[in-house]
Amino acid sequence: MNISVRPRAIVLSVGLLLLSASLASADVSPGKNVALASINQFADSYTIQATILKGKKNHVLIINSEANVFGAQAGGYCLGANLTVNGIVQLAQPTVGQGVACTQCNFNSCTVHGTYWLDIDAAEAANPGVFYNVPITVSHSGTPNNVGGISFGNAVLTATLQKK
Amino acid sequence: MRTHFGKHARRLSSAVTFVGLLTAAVPASAVVQSTCPAPCTKPPKTTISVRETAGVLGGGGVMPPLSGTLAKGSSRTQLRIETIFEWFSLVGGGTATVHAAVNGIPVQSGIFGGTQWETERCAASAFCLRTASFWLDLDAAEAANPGTFLGQPLTITVEGQSLGQPGDSYTASFTADVVKKK
Numbered sequence: 001m002n003i004s005v006r007p008r009a010i011v012l013s014v015g016l017l018l019l020s021a022s023l024a025s026a027d028v029s030p031g032k033n034v035a036l037a038s039i040n041q042f043a044d045s046y047t048i049q050a051t052i053l054k055g056k057k058n059h060v061l062i063i064n065s066e067a068n069v070f071g072a073q074a075g076g077y078c079l080g081a082n083l084t085v086n087g088i089v090q091l092a093q094p095t096v097g098q099g100v101a102c103t104q105c106n107f108n109s110c111t112v113h114g115t116y117w118l119d120i121d122a123a124e125a126a127n128p129g130v131f132y133n134v135p136i137t138v139s140h141s142g143t144p145n146n147v148g149g150i151s152f153g154n155a156v157l158t159a160t161l162q163k164k
Numbered sequence: 165m166r167t168h169f170g171k172h173a174r175r176l177s178s179a180v181t182f183v184g185l186l187t188a189a190v191p192a193s194a195v196v197q198s199t200c201p202a203p204c205t206k207p208p209k210t211t212i213s214v215r216e217t218a219g220v221l222g223g224g225g226v227m228p229p230l231s232g233t234l235a236k237g238s239s240r241t242q243l244r245i246e247t248i249f250e251w252f253s254l255v256g257g258g259t260a261t262v263h264a265a266v267n268g269i270p271v272q273s274g275i276f277g278g279t280q281w282e283t284e285r286c287a288a289s290a291f292c293l294r295t296a297s298f299w300l301d302l303d304a305a306e307a308a309n310p311g312t313f314l315g316q317p318l319t320i321t322v323e324g325q326s327l328g329q330p331g332d333s334y335t336a337s338f339t340a341d342v343v344k345k346k
Contacts (some may be wrong), residue, residue, distance in 0.1 A: 117213040120211070164210060
C-alpha cells in the first residue's frame with residue numbers, strides 16, 4: 001500500500017514544487033526588534049508585510065524599503081513605495097497626484113529605495129490602543145504605473161524598532 | 165595649530181549647539197515633524213527622526229535645512245544618517261545634491277572625498293526621489309575636531325538642492341541613530 005502511494009506523493013510534491021517555483025516567492029521573518037520581508041520575481045504588483053511582535057513606548061520604528069523592476073516596456077512610469085503601519089499610518093509621503101512616494105523611471109530597469117520612520121508614541125497618541133503592546137505590521141506594496149508590462153520585480157522591507 | 169583648531173572647533177560647537185537650541189525653541193511649522201518636537205527640552209539618546217511633508221524649494225532649488233539633536237556623543241560609537249529628498253522636477257537635467265553636517269562639521273559622503281551625494285539627473289516634469297546615507301565615526305571626528313562631539317549634544321543638519329528649480333514642492337526626511345562599534 002505504502003509502495004503504491006509514494007510515487008503519487010512524489011509526483012504531487014514535485015508538481016507543487018514546480019508550481020511554486022513559477023510564482024513569486026515571498027519570505028518573512030517576524031521579530032521582537034527587527035522584522036524582514038521580501039518578494040522575488042513578482043510579475044505585476046506586490047504586497048509584503050513584516051511584523052514586529054509588539055510596539056513599545058519611547059521607541060521609533062525605522063523602515064527601509066526597496067523595490068526594483070526589470071524589463072519595463074514603457075518609459076516615464078512611476079515606481080513607488082506605499083508603506084502603511086497597522087493599516088492606519090501611511091509612511092511614505094505621497095507625491096502630488098500619485099498616491100505613493102515615487103520616482104519616475106525610464107525603459108527597462110528602475111529602483112526606488114527609502115528610509116522612513118514612525119514615532120510610536122505619537123502614533124499611539126493619535127490612535128489609542130493601536131500601537132502600544134500590540135503587533136506592529138508594516139505593509140509595503142506597489143504597482144508600477146503605466147509601465148506597459150515588466151519582466152519581473154523584487155521588493156524588500158526591513159522594520160526596526162529602536163529606542164529614542 | 166591643533167590647539168588653535170581645537171578652540172575654534174569648541175567655539176564652533178558651542179555656536180552650533182546654541183543655534184540648534186534656538187532653532188528647537190522656535191515653534192516648528194505645521195509641516196515639520198520630529199520624534200522630539202519643539203521645544204525638545206530632553207533630546208533623545210539614541211535616535212532622532214525629522215521630516216518635512218509639504219516644503220517648497222527656495223532660491224536655486226535649495227531645501228531649507230532639516231535639523232535634529234541627540235543628547236550627546238559617546239566614545240566607541242558611530243552615527244548613521246539616512247536621508248530622503250523627493251521633489252517634482254519642472255526642469256530636466258539638473259543634478260540634485262544631498263549633504264549632512266553634525267555640529268556644523270560636514271559629513272563626508274565618500275564621493276571623491278566630498279561632502280555631498282551627487283545624485284543622478286532627473287527628467288523634466290518628473291517625480292524624483294533620491295536617498296543618501298552618511299556615517300560618522302565619533303572617535304575619529306572628535307580626534308579631528310577636539311571638544312566638538314564627545315560629551316556634546318549632536319545636532320544633525322540635512323540639506324538638499326535640486327539645482328535651478330525654486331518653487332517646486334518637495335518632501336524630505338532623515339533619521340539618525342548612534343550605534344556601538346561592537
